Amino acid sequence: MKTIFKRPESLTLTPMHYCPGCTHGIIHRLVAEVLDELDLRERTVGIASVGCSVLSYNYFNCDMQEASHGRAPAVATGIKRARPDLIVFTYQGDGDLASIGMAEIVHAANRGEKFTVVFVNNTVYGMTGGQMAPTTMPGQVTTTTPRGRDVDDIGYPVRMCEILASLRTPGFIERVAANTPQHIIRAKRAIKKAFQYQVEGRCFSFVECLSTCPTNWGLSPYKATQWLEENMVPYYPLKNFKTPEESEEGGKNAD
Amino acid sequence: MAKVLMKGNEAIGEAGIRAGGLCYFCYPITPQSEVAEYLSRRMPDVGGSFLQAESEVAVSNMLYGAAGAGVRAWTTSSSPGISLMMEGLSYIAAAELPAVLINIVRCGPGLGGILPSQCDYFQAVKGGGHGDYRCMVLAPSSVQEAVDLIPLAFDRADRYRNPVIVIGDGMIGQMMEPVEFKEHKFPPLPPKDWATTGCKGRKRNVVNSLYLDPIEEEKLNMKLVAKYEQMKREEVRYEEYNTDKPYQALLVAYGTTARICKTAIQQLVLEGITVALLRPITLFPFPEKKIQELARQAEWLMSVEMSTGQMVEDVRLAVGHDRPVYFFGRTGGVVPTPEEIRDAVKKHLTGKGV
Amino acid sequence: MQIEAVLAGFGGQGVMLAGKILAQTGMMLGKEVVWLPSYGPEMRGGTANCTVIISDEPIASPIIPHPRDAFVMNRPSLEKFVPMMRPGGVAVINTSLITVKPERDDVKVVNVTANKIAMEVGSAKSSNMVMLGAYVGATDVVPFDALMKEAKKAFQKKAKLASINIKCLEQGYKLGQAARAGH
Incomplete structure (x- = not known):
C-alpha cells in the first residue's frame, strides 16, 4: 500500500496543546514538512519563544532551545555564530517578536544573520489570556482593550514585514496566511524558500504567517478564518516584500 | 613565556582567547570597552567570533544560544551592563549552561560613574537575576591573577555547567602590570553531549528552563543546590597574609582593596601593630570556614570594601557572634588609601571605634 | 625597595x-611594576597622569x-602633585612651562627646560623624553642603557621621531645626572 500522507519526521509524537482551530498546528506542520523535504532535521536547531508556542520544543523533532521573551533572534544569533553549519530557525509570536523583542529582531535582520524566522501573527497575546498585542487591529476588543484598540491612544498595529523590508540587509521577507488551503500552500512555499536561502548561506529570511486565535477572538474556528481574511489581510497584505535576488539587483542600482 | 606589560582590559581579552573563549559578544561600556576593542582586532586572527550586539540584554541571550550550542562563550561588561544581562544569566543558570561573564565594576547605583568600585558584590554572589541560583564568582587582585583565573573560569563553567563571573574593579581593567600567559592544565572535561549541535545519530537535545510541574522544578532547584554545595567543598580559594604570626585583628578584603590593605598592614607593623588579612579569591563559594578559623586568633575583624558594606554581611554570617566584625569602606568611586585603612584599624584598637 | 613616581602633564604631552x-x-x-593611569573625569579635563611603581617585592x-x-610638565600638575610627595623625593619640573617654584624645601628639585631642549633637538613633542631622561638621570631608578633599549623599542615604528626622541632622552639624562651631582 502506498503511503500518501503521514506525520512529518520533524514533528514528535507529542500531542499538541493548542486550542481547537488555532493555526499554530498547521504552521508547525509546514515547518516540519520543509525540514523533512530539505533533509535538514538532523542539523537544525529551533528556538521556541515565550507565548503560546513556548512548548514547541516538545513538538519539533530536532534540537531545540527555549529562549526568554523576545530574545529568540539573539539566541539564534549566538547559535549561528557559534556553529555556522547548523540550520537555525526561530518560531515566534507577535507579542514576543513585535513588542518585547523588537530590538532583537530588527538588529538580527539588519546584521543579516543567516537564520530563518517564522513569525506567527494572531493579533493577541494568546498564552496570557488575550491581551492587546502590538499587532491588534484598530477597534479590536481584547482583555486590555475592552472598548477596542483606540488608535488615537496607542497607535496603529505594527507591520513587521514592512518595517524589516525598509532595511537594506535582510534578504527574504514574505507575508502569508494559514487560514485557507490556498494560503497554506503558498505559506509552505515561502517557508521552504526561506530555509533554502539559509541552506545556501545567502541571507536572513523572514516569513510572517497570519494566524487565527479562535479562543481569544471569541469566534468559532471557521468564523476565525473568515475574520482573518476580512480584517487582517487588508491591513497585512499577503505578498513577498523582498528576495535576495531583487535585493542584490536593488543594491547594485542603489550604488 | 616571557612577561609582557599589558593593560588589564587587554590582558583579559587575550586570556579569554587563550582559554578557548572563541565566541565573544559585547556592548560598549566604560571602563572596559578596551576588551571589546582588543578582541575585535584579535578574534579574526584566531578564527573566533566577535559580535558587538544591540544591547546587553541581547548579549546575554546570545551567550545562552552559543553556550547551548556547546562552545565557550563569554562577555565582558561593567555594572549597568551586567544588570541588563541578568535576564540571560538567570536562564543560563537554569538551563545549566557554561558561560563566563566578566564585570569590571564601576560605581553605582544607577548610571553612577566610571570609577572603581566593589558595589556589585551582592549582585554577583547572591544570584543577581530572578530565581534561586548562584554563580561561581572569582575576584582577582592583579592583572596576572585575572589572566590566571580566566582559564579556571572557563574550565569550571564547563565542569559545573554553571555561569562563572570574574569580578574586578576599574583599576584591574585600567592598570598595566607584567603578565605571563601560563599553560593551564585541567583534568579532561565530560563531553558536551547535551548541546544543540544537530541531532544526527542521537536523541534530540533541548536547552530549556521552563518547568510547569512544580515537582520537576524543585528537582532542578535541588540539582543546582547540589552543584553549589560541591563548589563549597571543592572550589574555595583565598590568600592569607600575615596569618603565620600572632595578630590582633583580621582584615577581610578582596580585589585591589586587598592590596591596599596589605600596604596598610605594612605601615601598622612599623608601629608594632600586628594585623592579618584574608583575601577571598572566590566570593562564591565564600571562604567562610577559613574566616571562622582565623577569627579565633583575632580580637575582632574588619571587612574593607569599595562599597557601603556588602561582603561584611557574609563575614558576619561566617563568624556569628564569636567576634565583633567592623566595616570600613569608601564608595562612589573613591578608592581607600592605605592610610585611611591604617587609621580605621587603629581607631578600633584603641576602643574609639564603632 | 620600592619607588613610585607620578608623571603628570597636559593631555598630549606624552x-x-x-x-x-x-x-x-x-x-x-x-x-x-605597576602603571596606573588616572582615568575618569580627569581624562576629559585636559590633564593626564599616571603612577609608575617599581619594586623588588610584589x-x-x-x-x-x-x-x-x-x-610634572605643566603648572596644574605641579600644584596638584608636588605637595603630595614624600620628603626626600625628586621632583623633575618642566620650567619651559612652569614659572612658579614648588613650595617644598624637603624634596630635591630638578629644573629642566624640556620644551626648549626638545625644540632645539628637533621636535617640541619630544619634551616628555627630555623629562624622562632627566628623571632617570637624577634618580637612577633604572640604568640608563636599559631605559634606552626600551625607548628604542617603543619608537621602532617611527624611525624619524626615534632619533629625536633618543637624543632628547640623552640630553635629559645628562641634565639629571648633573643635578644629581649637585650642579
Whole structure:
C-alpha cells in the first residue's frame, strides 16, 4: 500500500496543546514538512519563544532551545555564530517578536544573520489570556482593550514585514496566511524558500504567517478564518516584500 | 613565556582567547570597552567570533544560544551592563549552561560613574537575576591573577555547567602590570553531549528552563543546590597574609582593596601593630570556614570594601557572634588609601571605634 | 625597595607613554611594576597622569597617595602633585612651562627646560623624553642603557621621531645626572 500522507519526521509524537482551530498546528506542520523535504532535521536547531508556542520544543523533532521573551533572534544569533553549519530557525509570536523583542529582531535582520524566522501573527497575546498585542487591529476588543484598540491612544498595529523590508540587509521577507488551503500552500512555499536561502548561506529570511486565535477572538474556528481574511489581510497584505535576488539587483542600482 | 606589560582590559581579552573563549559578544561600556576593542582586532586572527550586539540584554541571550550550542562563550561588561544581562544569566543558570561573564565594576547605583568600585558584590554572589541560583564568582587582585583565573573560569563553567563571573574593579581593567600567559592544565572535561549541535545519530537535545510541574522544578532547584554545595567543598580559594604570626585583628578584603590593605598592614607593623588579612579569591563559594578559623586568633575583624558594606554581611554570617566584625569602606568611586585603612584599624584598637 | 613616581602633564604631552617606557624598563630588569593611569573625569579635563611603581617585592597597593617622586610638565600638575610627595623625593619640573617654584624645601628639585631642549633637538613633542631622561638621570631608578633599549623599542615604528626622541632622552639624562651631582 502506498503511503500518501503521514506525520512529518520533524514533528514528535507529542500531542499538541493548542486550542481547537488555532493555526499554530498547521504552521508547525509546514515547518516540519520543509525540514523533512530539505533533509535538514538532523542539523537544525529551533528556538521556541515565550507565548503560546513556548512548548514547541516538545513538538519539533530536532534540537531545540527555549529562549526568554523576545530574545529568540539573539539566541539564534549566538547559535549561528557559534556553529555556522547548523540550520537555525526561530518560531515566534507577535507579542514576543513585535513588542518585547523588537530590538532583537530588527538588529538580527539588519546584521543579516543567516537564520530563518517564522513569525506567527494572531493579533493577541494568546498564552496570557488575550491581551492587546502590538499587532491588534484598530477597534479590536481584547482583555486590555475592552472598548477596542483606540488608535488615537496607542497607535496603529505594527507591520513587521514592512518595517524589516525598509532595511537594506535582510534578504527574504514574505507575508502569508494559514487560514485557507490556498494560503497554506503558498505559506509552505515561502517557508521552504526561506530555509533554502539559509541552506545556501545567502541571507536572513523572514516569513510572517497570519494566524487565527479562535479562543481569544471569541469566534468559532471557521468564523476565525473568515475574520482573518476580512480584517487582517487588508491591513497585512499577503505578498513577498523582498528576495535576495531583487535585493542584490536593488543594491547594485542603489550604488 | 616571557612577561609582557599589558593593560588589564587587554590582558583579559587575550586570556579569554587563550582559554578557548572563541565566541565573544559585547556592548560598549566604560571602563572596559578596551576588551571589546582588543578582541575585535584579535578574534579574526584566531578564527573566533566577535559580535558587538544591540544591547546587553541581547548579549546575554546570545551567550545562552552559543553556550547551548556547546562552545565557550563569554562577555565582558561593567555594572549597568551586567544588570541588563541578568535576564540571560538567570536562564543560563537554569538551563545549566557554561558561560563566563566578566564585570569590571564601576560605581553605582544607577548610571553612577566610571570609577572603581566593589558595589556589585551582592549582585554577583547572591544570584543577581530572578530565581534561586548562584554563580561561581572569582575576584582577582592583579592583572596576572585575572589572566590566571580566566582559564579556571572557563574550565569550571564547563565542569559545573554553571555561569562563572570574574569580578574586578576599574583599576584591574585600567592598570598595566607584567603578565605571563601560563599553560593551564585541567583534568579532561565530560563531553558536551547535551548541546544543540544537530541531532544526527542521537536523541534530540533541548536547552530549556521552563518547568510547569512544580515537582520537576524543585528537582532542578535541588540539582543546582547540589552543584553549589560541591563548589563549597571543592572550589574555595583565598590568600592569607600575615596569618603565620600572632595578630590582633583580621582584615577581610578582596580585589585591589586587598592590596591596599596589605600596604596598610605594612605601615601598622612599623608601629608594632600586628594585623592579618584574608583575601577571598572566590566570593562564591565564600571562604567562610577559613574566616571562622582565623577569627579565633583575632580580637575582632574588619571587612574593607569599595562599597557601603556588602561582603561584611557574609563575614558576619561566617563568624556569628564569636567576634565583633567592623566595616570600613569608601564608595562612589573613591578608592581607600592605605592610610585611611591604617587609621580605621587603629581607631578600633584603641576602643574609639564603632 | 620600592619607588613610585607620578608623571603628570597636559593631555598630549606624552606623560602616559613616558610612564609606560619607564614601567617596561623596570619589568625587563626583572622588577615588579605597576602603571596606573588616572582615568575618569580627569581624562576629559585636559590633564593626564599616571603612577609608575617599581619594586623588588610584589607590589601591594597600586594606589599611591604620596609618591616618592614626581615628574610634572605643566603648572596644574605641579600644584596638584608636588605637595603630595614624600620628603626626600625628586621632583623633575618642566620650567619651559612652569614659572612658579614648588613650595617644598624637603624634596630635591630638578629644573629642566624640556620644551626648549626638545625644540632645539628637533621636535617640541619630544619634551616628555627630555623629562624622562632627566628623571632617570637624577634618580637612577633604572640604568640608563636599559631605559634606552626600551625607548628604542617603543619608537621602532617611527624611525624619524626615534632619533629625536633618543637624543632628547640623552640630553635629559645628562641634565639629571648633573643635578644629581649637585650642579
